[in-house]
Amino acid sequence: MEDLEWQIDYEKKLHNTMVLMLEQKISSLLAEINKLEATLEEETAKRSDFDVQERKLQTRINNLNTELADEKIENEKLKFQIRELTEGVVTLVEHEKVQAQLNLAQSEIKYKSGRMQD
Secondary structure, three states: OHHHHHHHHHHHHHHHHHHHHHHHHHHHHHHHHHHHHHHHHHHHHHHHHHHHHHHHHHHHHHHHHHHHHHHHHHHHHHHHHHHHHHHHHHHHHHHHHHHHHHHHHHHHHHHHHHHHHO
């Protein structure tokens, strides 16, 4: 009978020890779960911040692309204006040459007219 009581006491102590060990393990696992959940929340917040930054950068890229396209159009307009002005300058130079030739011809006519009258 004493052996049986001793065995029952031993089994109770063993049971209590095992329960305590399981409780500690469960507690440790719950702490790990809480830690992982906190890490997950932090990473989710970082990802959210990253997504916001990515959207801002994409918007900026789109705006810069639009500006670039506008600048290209403006550049083409300016090139066209430069061509027009260049053509105008060439025409003006040609006009001045023709005017000089005309003046020379008029001077010759006056000179010849003056010689004829003498």
